[in-house]
Amino acid sequence: MGAGPGDPELITLKAVRALRGADVVIYAGSLVNRDILEYAPEDAEVHNSAHMNLEEITDIMVEACRAGKTVARVHTGDPSIYGAIKEQIRVLEKNSIPYTIIPGVSSVFAAAATLNTELTLPEVSQTVIITRPAGRTPVPPGEDLEELAVHGSTMCIFLGVHMIEDVAEKLMTHYPPDTPVAVVKRASWPDEEVVRGTLSDIAERVRAAGISKTAMIIVGSVLEPGDFKPSKLYDAGFSHEYRP
Structure with a gap:
């Protein structure tokens, strides 16, 4: 999941819901605001991936999922941009572990x-x-x-x-x-x-x-666009499906 850029209010409701249901949380501590962890259960097992390599991260994921636990992998911003998630996904798929990607605010x-x-x-x-x-x-x-x-x-x-x-x-x-x-x-x-x-x-x-x-x-x-032209979307002389 993407935790957003830093402001803990810029996390999606879907990500919060997933965090609340997590047994294990792995978060990118070098960039993710620690206040995000307040959304996780008090007894959740928490790991800071800033100190870990790929194998260490994915080992925790695989072992936890095999034990029937839910893992929340928390990235900064939106995980699809420089999130290094595809290499983690590859390991999950190799081990037949289902997953969901939750986008975030970049x-x-x-x-x-x-x-x-x-x-x-x-x-x-x-x-x-x-x-x-x-x-x-x-x-x-x-x-x-x-x-x-x-x-x-x-x-x-x-x-x-x-x-x-x-x-x-x-x-x-x-x-x-x-x-x-x-x-x-x-x-x-x-x-x-x-x-x-x-x-x-x-x-x-x-x-x-x-x-x-x-x-x-x-x-x-x-x-610094100066005197730019407005979009056609709200131009009174521009008709479209919702406005003649």
Whole structure:
């Protein structure tokens, strides 16, 4: 399940219900707010996966399920984005263990909410690229930041603030240097922090703020769209199925 970006109220009702029925809880302690554990039974067996490898995690899952117990595997944000869940699913399926994926609120959307922005605007950007820069984990061919930047669309970059200089330099191969950028650290947490700038100065501003991890980088004109055109959805002269 996804536990959301940090604010314990940004967890779904379905995830809360699953937690309340769990015998075993495995949570990503490096990112998940511990307040989420309050939804679990007091006698639940709790494990912090930040200190565990894949085999240790899946061994607990398999052994608990074979004993007839229910396991809640708690990830930060939404587990489908950089959640490393497919490798866990593979083990569950190999052992014929049934499972359900419960989506969560991604830090992408928590960051957008903090910025009071819409990631897609008519004739400004209708595409959002969610990506990460190459680091210890490489990216597939064609997915480097320079190649994705050619689209000029809204870009949301995970796991890249520690190399913000390199990120900005690569993006400027196609985005203008004055393209707006926002870095949101720990979106939705009490100590949330926002740094705004442009591609030409964002690295300096982020370094001055001392931000080096747990931050979302959002790039694009949607951050400062100026006098943009409204959508057709509510245009009085635009008819559709529900409004002539």
